[in-house]
Amino acid sequence: DGGITQSPKYLFRKEGQNVTLSCEQNLNHDAMYWYRQDPGQGLRLIYYSQIVNDFQKGDIAEGYSVSREKKESFPLTVTSAQKNPTAFYLCASSNFRGRDYEQYFGPGTRLTVT
Amino acid sequence: KQEVTQIPAALSVPEGENLVLNCSFTDSAIYNLQWFRQDPGKGLTSLLLIQSSQREQTSGRLNASLDKSSGRSTLYIAASQPGDSATYLCAVNSTLTFGKGTMLLVSP
Numbered sequence: 001d002g003g004i005t006q007s008p009k010y011l012f013r014k015e016g017q018n019v020t021l022s023c024e025q026n027l028n029h030d031a032m033y034w035y036r037q038d039p040g041q042g043l044r045l046i047y048y049s050q051i052v053n054d055f056q057k058g059d060i061a062e063g064y065s066v067s068r069e070k071k072e073s074f075p076l077t078v079t080s081a082q083k084n085p086t087a088f089y090l091c092a093s094s095n096f097r098g099r100d101y102e103q104y105f106g107p108g109t110r111l112t113v114t
Numbered sequence: 115k116q117e118v119t120q121i122p123a124a125l126s127v128p129e130g131e132n133l134v135l136n137c138s139f140t141d142s143a144i145y146n147l148q149w150f151r152q153d154p155g156k157g158l159t160s161l162l163l164i165q166s167s168q169r170e171q172t173s174g175r176l177n178a179s180l181d182k183s184s185g186r187s188t189l190y191i192a193a194s195q196p197g198d199s200a201t202y203l204c205a206v207n208s209t210l211t212f213g214k215g216t217m218l219l220v221s222p
Contacts, residue, residue: 042214090157101207105158
């Protein structure tokens with residue numbers, strides 16, 4: 001089945017530790033995205049990548065880093081510099097060709113930092 | 115900067131009612147608008163994608179309309195069912211901007 005997988009579903013870390021969230025897609029999509037969702041805040045864009053080895057900052061990139069070494073993978077690292085990392089993280093992908101870029105989402109990873 | 119607003123923030127209706135969810139955006143220069151459904155603790159499921167050249171899209175009991183000139187989109191749900199209970203979000207894909215969603219509860 002084609003789709004987007006995120007692992008793990010739940011992640012717990014101590015304050016001061018870096019943590020990497022996984023996102024893999026087998027839809028052959030060019031573009032991939034990371035969003036953060038907080039209660040009452042909606043989705044906010046962290047980073048996005050339109051092509052391998054290239055990515056751009058979104059609205060709230062501070063304290064996060066990404067890489068795009070393979071078309072199907074777009075891992076997100078939450079660093080110790082992120083002041084409030086506890087949130088629900090969602091990965092998405094889209095076929096960026098032309099303007100018809102419908103977004104498809106993974107199941108999300110809930111990160112709790114104590 | 116594009117801003118997307120969804121009204122109402124929450125809605126509770128009895129089963130069988132027809133209902134309308136609203137989405138407004140400030141910059142009418144959009145390529146498409148997408149409606150999603152999100153169940154608690156889950157990812158987003160795409161419902162409908164409307165291209166800027168279209169005015170309506172339909173899928174089963176769902177109908178979404180788009181009026182670029184007024185900066186509005188509506189999602190119409192016919193004959194609502196308890197299984198429709200979820201949060202509904204709209205997104206302007208060209209700027210990757212989401213509304214905060216409308217939480218819908220359909221009671222039996």
